[in-house]
Amino acid sequence: MYDVFTPTPDNAEPFGAAAPGFDVFETNPTAGATARRWRRFDLRGVDRVPQHELDAALWKSVHGLRSRPPPPGPNASPGQ
Numbered sequence: 001m002y003d004v005f006t007p008t009p010d011n012a013e014p015f016g017a018a019a020p021g022f023d024v025f026e027t028n029p030t031a032g033a034t035a036r037r038w039r040r041f042d043l044r045g046v047d048r049v050p051q052h053e054l055d056a057a058l059w060k061s062v063h064g065l066r067s068r069p070p071p072p073g074p075n076a077s078p079g080q
Helices: 033-039 051-063
Strands: none
Touching: 033 051
C-alpha cells in the first residue's frame, strides 16, 4: 500500500457528495414485535446472544417479520 500514496495530491478535481435519501436521525421504534425481540437480547458484551437468534433477528429486521431466515452457515455452532 505504501506505493499507492503520494506526498502530494494527484487529482485536484473537486468532488461532490450525494445527499442521503432517508432520515439519518431516524431511530428504531420502541414498540412492536421487533422492539420486543431486541429488548430481550443482552448486547452489553460479546457473545451474550446465541448466534442463530441474532442472525434471525437481523434477517427479519431487513426482510420483514414474516420472512424466513436462511439456514445457518457451514461454520455455525449447532444450537448457538
